Each structure stands twice: as structure tokens, then as C-alpha cells.
């Protein structure tokens with residue numbers, strides 16, 4: 001009998017797990033795939049949508065709870081918080097904080113990731129594409145550290161005391177496509193609400209991953225409700241006035257019927273299309 005397949009996500013903030021891979025994560029969890037998650041920070045530089053929920057001083061603790069609520073909803077069995085500080089958006093003062101994840105030393109982070117990989121032995125890993133969706137410094141950093149850690153984990157000569165070498169079979173970048181934001185912008189515009197967020201986002205996403213470069217599409221209609229329930233766990237980030245909350249769930253479900261994954265490792269042959277992240281893995 002084949003060994004059960006395992007999935008490990010490498011992300012930067014509480015809420016990164018929702019929009020691009022959340023429905024897929026819920027689907028695999030439902031199929032009893034063990035799933036663990038790395039979260040490099042507790043999102044300390046995020047918003048506080050409602051001052052009754054958190055203060056700048058305790059936002060990290062509150063967002064840790066929000067992440068655990070989301071993980072439980074999606075079916076992630078363990079979240080590994082690395083404990084770095086949220087570096088904030090590019091160009092903000094938070095970038096300079098000595099504990100900011102963007103200023104972390106890979107020589108310190110990579111062995112911690114290697115230990116997680118070698119203990120959990122995932123077959124498939126997920127992380128951001130190189131631009132982190134929209135250039136967030138922490139998204140770019142976890143992308144880089146993930147590549148270093150996957151390589152190191154597979155090398156028996158690298159810190160053997162961290163466990164037996166393990167090669168992750170596939171690394172995917174879950175995508176948030178321009179097409180989704182364009183469709184959401186239209187719905188927001190139709191309600192006569194401010195769409196400047198989308199214009200700023202489009203500017204920041206210019207270096208992002210092309211919409212048509214993916215090797216796997218997962219139909220998430222069955223788990224969309226779970227994904228959207230997990231989204232609501234992140235109450236400090238997505239308050240009542242958040243744009244994502246101006247659209248009824250059924251309409252949002254119609255915009256988010258599928259999740260798209262680009263295969264990063266091994267490099268895909270042209271035209272490759274997988275019907276499952278684990279398809280064909282021994």
C-alpha cells in the first residue's frame with residue numbers, strides 16, 4: 001500500500017492560507033491528507049478593523065488565535081509559528097524592525113524549516129510565487145527560504161542531526177489570478193463602492209505571476225463554504241467594511257470556483273496539466 005500523502009504550506013502571515021489555497025487545503029483535509037503549516041510571523045503589522053478586537057500591542061496574539069481558528073476550520077492539523085515580526089508592506093517603517101522577518105538570517109531560519117520538513121516528510125509543499133502576489137517583503141522572504149530549505153532538507157550532508165534527509169516531490173505556487181481581481185472589481189464597482197484598492201493592487205501586482213502559467217486546477221465548489229468560514233476567522237483583517245465582505249457568499253463562491261497552482265519543482269514540461277497536486281506520485 002502506498003504511504004499516505006502529506007501537505008506542508010510555507011507562508012508568512014495569518015490569512016495567507018485563505019485566498020489562494022484554502023479550498024484545496026480543506027478538500028485534502030477532508031480526504032484525510034495530513035496538513036501542516038508554517039507561519040513565519042503573527043501578522044503584527046496588519047490592520048485592526050475593529051478596535052474592540054485588538055490593540056497594536058496584542059495584535060500578534062489575537063492573530064495567532066485567528067490563524068488557529070482558520071487552521072481548525074480548514075483542517076490543518078498543526079501550525080508552526082516561526083515567531084518573526086511582520087515586516088509590513090514594502091517601504092514602511094516596520095521593514096526596519098530588527099525582528100522583522102525580512103531582516104532574518106537564512107542561516108537561522110533554514111535549519112528550522114529543514115527540521116519541520118524532515119520530521120513531517122511532506123510529498124507536496126506550497127508557497128508564494130517569487131513576487132509574493134504583490135511584493136510583500138515577507139511573502140518574498142518565505143518564498144526564498146522555502147527554496148533553500150527544500151534543497152537543504154534533501155541533502156544528507158546538511159545538518160544530519162536535524163533528521164533523515166527528505167526530498168519533497170513537488171513544490172507548487174498557489175496563484176491569485178488577475179482575472180479574479182478584475183471580476184471582483186466589477187462587482188464592487190457595480191455597487192458604487194470605491195475601487196481604488198484594486199487599482200493600487202494592480203500596480204503592485206505588475207511583477208506577479210502570469211495568469212495562464214499553471215499546471216493544476218482544483219475545483220473547490222464543495223469546500224468553498226469552509227474556505228469562506230475560515231476567512232471570517234480573521235476578523236481583525238476583514239472587518240465589516242472590507243471589500244471582500246461587500247459581496248454575498250454565493251456571489252463570491254461563483255468567483256472562486258477553482259484554485260490554480262503553478263508547479264515550481266520539478267520544472268514542468270511544456271503543456272503539463274495535473275488533475276491533482278499528488279497525481280502520479282508513488
Ligand SMILES: [Zn+2]
Nearest residue numbers: 012013016136
Ligand atoms: Zn501575507
